[in-house]
Amino acid sequence: MANLKEVKERISSVTSTRQITSAMKMVAAAKLRRAQDKITQMRPYSQKLTSILQNVSANLDGDSSSQYSEIRPEPDNVLLVVVSSDRGLCGAFNNNAFKATVKLINEKYSYEYKHDGVHILPIGKKAYEYFSKRGYNVISDYYEIFSDLNFDAARDTAEFAMEGFLNRDFDVVEIIYNEFKNVATQILRTEQFLPIPESKEEVKSDDKNIDYIYEPSIEFVVEELIPKSLKIQFYKAILESNASEHGARMSAMDQATDNAGEMLKELKLVYNRTRQAAITKEILEIVGGAEALAAES
Template sequence: MASLKEVRNRIASVNSTMQITKAMKMVSAAKLRRAQDKITQLRPYSQKLNELIAQVSENTEVGANSPYTQVREVNNVLIVLVTSDRGLCGAFNSNIIKATAAYISENYAAQAEKGNVTLFPLGKKGYEAFQRRNARLNAEYSDIFNRLSFETAKNAAEGIMEDFANGVYDEVVLIYNEFKNVATQIVRAERMLPLINEEKEAATSNVDYIFEPSEEEILLDLIPKAIKLQLFKAVLDSNAAEHGARMTAMDKATDNGGELLKSLKIEYNRSRQAAITTEILEIVGGAEALKQ
């Protein structure tokens, strides 16, 4: 049985840790509200823009001739994975890291064997995980959450789009956590480039548009904008999902700390009772010895 001093030290340590987890939960809750507002405001715009591009591109050759819609034989692949900069958020980061490794082995095993798969981590945890695995990395925007804005995401997307247009990469895949609610994050793997219309029903809609300026000019402007917006939306989704995951993890940690504190207090009381009993027995034994 542990000594009273050891148990008291453990109780103090658990109390201190619980104060930290409670504070982290409150901070994440405050950040989550702001992050959730941003992603819920962006989603309808992003969805409508994708629908518009799908409908318009069916009726013009510009969509097929865009450098960002060219389907080529896949020799070189870029995987954009979005993680967080910090831990203490449950399985948030490990889910993305595992999903990325599984996606590569399932879809790009031949390219990976030749060393033709490059990882583009957004977030330090993804960078650190694959750096330990000696993966091929482009870490230019691994600190994106230190300067999170549409301008930063746009610059990152423009670099990726330029490499794709120049044939450096034949396919670009985006893997991130989609925010559903505080307790649920869904791992998504989406093709970022080439931009392919996979929603045929939306594309064949009979919506009649009036174009000003021309249909071609509008589409040439919308396609790059949609790609940049897709990346920004993934970053905002991941940001909101991170705060939700951390809030849930810290809440569970606080609950577990409470349970541990109860068991430590019981252990402390038992140790104290044992010490008191031992002292009483020693006094009684000493008194009996004196009588004799």
């Protein structure tokens, strides 16, 4: 059985840890509130733009079709945008994204990977560290975006991917991120960014022959609306991941605080038993000594 000093040191250590995790939980809760407000405001706008983008892309044909919709049957170069966090202590948040990325490479882009055609664009320091240490082709110009998260930074990153696609540096661009559902739940998403995917919603027979009216012209829609929409979708994915990170960290710190509380209860019970055993031992020694003295006299 551990001595009293060791148990007291462990109680002190666990108490300090519990205070830290409790404080981190409150900080994460405050950050989550702000991040949640941002993504809640962004979603309706993003969803409407997505709908417009998909409808426009589906109804363009011939010379008017968007360059961002060009499907290349045999891609040689793939860009995977992996959104993580800058810091840890957020449960399986980062590992889930990393595992999904590695699985995607092994199952879908194994040929491209063997021919050095898979490129990783990490968003967040954890993704940069993970893929850099494992020898992947990492583009390291944009991973510090969370140090000052804003639309301008996200736009620059999206433009890099979009220009790379137009210049045929990349034939496919996919984004791996965690979508925020609630504090306790984050949904891992793997979405194709480029070429623009077709809408998964079934088109009703009455809607197939809709005559779209473009103002001021179809060329303007292609040149202006689609690039702006793509940048908004990219920014939305980053905001989703940011809110998910704080939710995951809040849940992890809450669980850690509860575990520390349970451990304190057990340690205090051990401490009391150890102290009681020490007191009993001392009493027995005193009684034994008194009886020995009485026997001698």
